[in-house]
């Protein structure tokens with residue numbers, strides 16, 4: 001059953017909970033669906049499923065490698081959505097992918113396929129606000145919530161427009177750069193979070209580069225929660241399965257709850 | 260236009276047309292980038308628009324093109340080649356510019372803009388190494404830091420250019436992701452730009468990428484076509500060449516050339532890399548075999564599989580080894596104003612030796628595709644006696660070792 005993103009995250013936030021959204025590359029190994037279930041059991045409030053693209057310009061080496069591996073294992077947008085349709089995890093699911101795959105499938109068709117697969121939201125990092133309209137129309141028609149990204153370089157006027165158009169939540173990029181683990185939380189993270197919170201009442205999450213439970217707790221002081229990608233995917237690339245994924249996401253959950 | 264003496268400020272024709280909307284050439288173009296880059300692209304667009312209509316900027320650019328880059332480059336009438344092919348062949352000699360290819364025209368303009376925006380560092384992608392060398396050259400000239408991304412495969416086949424870049428003070432990053440060629444070098448340059456956009460300008464080397472690059476790079480390259488038109492008329496007693504031919508990687512030498520002839524009757528032909536043959540699947544022919552998509556910030560035509568994953572290109576020439584094409588070419592192809600043909604690796608090699616033997620000019624492997632295509636079609640789809648202008652986008656020194664090995668089976672020591 002599809003769980004809509006924004007109402008679910010708002011309700012969780014209202015309980016005083018910090019939101020945790022892990023990213024899992026779709027099709028990365030035969031246990032990937034188990035990994036999704038495991039991170040939900042470990043306390044995820046929504047899950048981003050990556051549909052791998054050959055040329056992921058917003059991703060660092062970890063997600064690049066995961067994408068290449070998944071593609072080599074014959075993961076396709078179609079196969080990932082078909083498999084995701086069997087998930088019934090009780091939290092919202094979103095896809096994260098690049099615009100070429102969406103365009104190639106056809107905007108209406110892709111949006112409809114997401115809806116059929118029980119996917120509530122979409123994050124397309126190379127589709128900025130200015131180019132959004134055709135996809136947004138198709139997504140709206142199918143009831144798919146499109147999450148927009150804001151960056152430290154986003155101007156104040158743009159930030160307002162972005163927050164206005166974003167559905168599900170608003171995704172604040174916590175640093176200047178692409179995805180990948182960092183040794184400490186970027187200096188821009190706090191300000192990014194505060195700017196989002198001042199601009200919108202929608203759930204505001206920080207992501208990109210948030211790598212450890214401590215960093216997650218620190219970031220969540222400035223926002224409603226965090227997205228965790230490369231730090232989880234690296235564990236999967238190193239051979240970790242659902243158990244390791246649950247341990248790691250569980251440790252982030254604990255840190256958020258105690259912060 | 261009267262062509263001034265070499266070394267003096269060159270003549271620049273007035274600016275050409277802007278794309279419509281957000282960088283659109285019909286259905287192609289646009290600005291599909293991560294949010295982090297949007298403000299920088301807006302600033303670049305505004306700065307370029309202002310600079311390109313300001314006399315001060317244009318005068319300095321014209322001066323640099325003359326005194327530093329060695330423009331204007333001549334148009335050479337190729338008597339022996341013409342006789343061999345039964346055509347009348349003219350060559351626009353971008354091989355004679357400083358650094359040996361048309362890439363310098365674009366890079367000097369972008370380096371001036373970089374300084375104007377108060378940025379201190381240039382990054383670039385490079386395939387053949389010509390754009391990397393040109394960027395490293397401009398960085399040295401303007402006192403900017405420079406980082407060049409180059410696919411590991413290209414680092415290997417263009418070793419001379421790697422060394423030249425290092426000599427010029429640039430750092431060269433060997434890119435191993437994906438297919439380790441030009442497309443992956445662009446990916447890594449974009450990623451680096453996302454991290455450093457506040458201090459760094461990404462000096463894209465062709466008429467590709469997000470708006471305003473396809474427009475801006477065409478404008479910085481249009482001097483090629485504007486000069487060639489007037490020079491051809493001087494040779495052809497006022498007439499335009501009947502056919503204008505250029506090789507197409509991303510498409511900057513072709514777009515710069517076409518810009519000068521778009522309002523004439525000349526037939527415009529872009530030559531893509533057919534690699535091992537269009538049917539082999541190993542080629543770089545984005546117009547012939549690509550489908551619409553969005554990659555590297557632009558909507559254009561790309562080689563893709565049935566899911567929309569980008570397919571690796573193949574070409575003997577690193578500069579044409581790219582699975583996409585600039586959006587204005589996609590639009591010109593759709594409208595029919597230009598037509599796009601292709602030449603295989605072997606035909607390019609034949610063009611390479613043909614020009615060397617008949618004219619004493621060693622072309623780069625990229626424009627050797629244009630020569631190879633004209634040679635193949637002369638007397639067939641190109642009627643005998645046709646006047647053909649070919650843009651010789653660069654010189655062949657960088658390719659000499661690779662071609663020698665290919666033709667003799669032995670590595671040069």
Ligand SMILES: Cc1ncc(COP(=O)(O)O)c(C=O)c1O
Pocket residue numbers: 360361386387388389390464465466506507508509510511512513577578579623625626652653654
């Ligand atoms: C000599 C030469 N010609 C052509 C090209 C292809 O680029 P474009 O199609 O942008 O002219 C290159 C690129 O490296 C080059 O070095």
